[in-house]
Amino acid sequence: MRQTKTGILLANLGTPDAPTSDAVKRYLRQFLSDPRVVDTPRLLWWPLLRGVILPLRAPRVAKLYQSVWMEGGSPLMVYSRQQQQALAQRLPQTPVALGMSYGSPSLESAVDELLAQNVDHIVVLPLYPQYSCSTVAAVWNELARILAHKRRIPGISFIRDYADDEGYIRALANSARAAFAAHGEPDLLLLSYHGIPQRYADEGDDYPQRCRDTTRELVSALGIAHDKVMMTFQSRFGREPWLTPYTDETLKMLAEKGVKHVQVMCPGFSADCLETLEEIAVQNREIFLEAGGQKYEYIPALNASADHIDMMVKLTAAVR
Template sequence: MRQTKTGILLANLGTPDAPTPGAVKRYLRQFLSDKRVVDTPRILWWPLLRGVILPIRSPRVAKLYQSVWMEEGSPLMVYSRRQQRALAERLPDVPVALGMSYGSPSLASAVDELLANDVDHIVVLPLYPQYSCSTVAAVWDELGRLLAKNRRVPGVTLIRDYADDSAYIQALANSVRASFAVHGEPDLLLLSYHGIPQRYANEGDDYPQRCRDTTRELVSALGLPPEKVMMTFQSRFGREPWRTPYTDETLKMLGEKGVKHIQVICPGFAADCLETLEEIAVQNREFFLEAGGEKYEYIPALNDSVDHIAMMDDITRPYR
């Protein structure tokens, strides 16, 4: 029997190449042109995107990126590369490539890299713990487009998500416990997930349920009473209703109600990025403190922690 050679493709959203208006504009144009992300009819959306949103939003977002940019580059790219290298070191006989849905390195470059290594089976691990049509499905769509051009198509295993995977939950729990050990146990642990339009959920996207699954398992692993945990959604965009409760409005409300100490973790982000390091760690901290809160800590994403890399090994092992 012919021996199958398997490679792993780590997929994430992507990031601008530089914290400049031009680079951010190029990135946002590609991101916001994907129908999986914004499904407004093109004839209506593109004039608004190109004539209003990109010119106004790009300089503003570039300034935010400048505030979190690391010496080696964008935080998402820095941590994603560290994840790729760490997993490759752990699995020396398995090629590991990194591809982004938007920007570079692209999913196309990742597939080419694996095929150049004579891989005939690709295990795709989208680093979105909770499935959504706007993230995981976008990876699947692009892979289909890429492989449609090939005469020889490798076997492909897509790991749909890992919202309640035991190794993932344990890694999150260890991270929370470490934060509690340093800062003390807070009055409330807030789990903030990236939002989606409520309409997507109404039309069948099971993302909210997968977020609830993660929350349930993490609370159980930590042994926290229900009243000490809340689940919210962040990063809404546009005018239509998104999944509630909203993180920013919840933090303002909690501060006003007299909650003094909060810690926030974002279980839907496998790597720290603009949405965690600026929106959660800075903006939302200010909302809480200005509303009357006294202590606020952001618990970092799992990034390239030992637990996280071990989880990637564990979750891909059955398919290698």
Template structure:
């Protein structure tokens, strides 16, 4: 059983795991039966764990004016060629907003970490934070639902650099909600997700 820890499928992440698995197995004379979990963007336990982390942050820092859900971006051309990653991000966002019971206008979905010159999925997280600060949004909390565990991208780009962008644009309070990491609800989600394949 293979579980890539990318909640939303993309050709650049989950499919790359599949390709590497196929490359390794191509060298074998006998290959095992394999269950490959494509993604878990809408799995109830995943949504429950995300919602619990958001509620915990709200309890500590107060409810923000806006909850920003920032997903890793991909080039727009990938989506144009059939990668359903943008839809899977929308699916997660829809289910999380429903679980939290927040009005849709208090939640925004953006995409981070673009590089190069070609267009990536929009709206861009950094540009959105600047715009929100300039328009008078005072308190934002940011969650990156596409990351199972924190890394340099979330801890530096999102938690530090984007905080500076928002505050310099006029915002007053910016909180990064950590990834699920080793949280008990995250571990339970993985146990339940993989149970049918064991």
């Protein structure tokens, strides 16, 4: 019987190649041109994107990237590479490639890397714990485009999401417990997920439910009272309504109501990035403290922690 050689493709969103206005503009152009991300008709959207949004937004975002840039690249790139390397060490007989939906390394380069190692089955793990049409489906679309041009198509196992996976919940709970031990148990644990337009959910995206699933399982694993946990949504963009409650407005409200100590965790982010290290750890901290809060800690993403890599090993083993 012929033995199948399996490879693993870790997929994430992507990042600019440098913290410069030009690099950020290139990245945002590709990201915001994907109809899975922004579904406004192209004839309306592209002139606005290229003539107004990119020239105004790229310099501002570049400055934010400069504040968190690391040796080796953006935080997302550094931690994603660490995840790839750690998983490869755990699975020495299984090639592991990293690909991004936008920017480099591209998903196409990751597929080519695996095919060059003669794999005939690829396990695709998009590192978005909760499915959304704007993230996981974008990986699916790009993968289909890539394979449409290949003569030899490998078998594909596609992991849709892992919002309530036991290993993922265990890793989150252990991370929260470590923060409680280091800083004291907060008055409130805020779980901040990346937002999507409310319209996407109304049209069938089950992302909000998958966020609720993660929250429910994490609260159960921690054994804390439901009134000591809140779920919010961050990083909204544009003028149409997004999922609520909004993280920044909620933190301001909590401080004004007398909540003194909060810890914020972002369970929708598998690796720390601009949205966690700058938006949550810096901007939202300022909002909370300026409104009267006293203690604020951001609980880092799981990144390449042992618990997180254990989860990846078990999750991919189920379909290898």
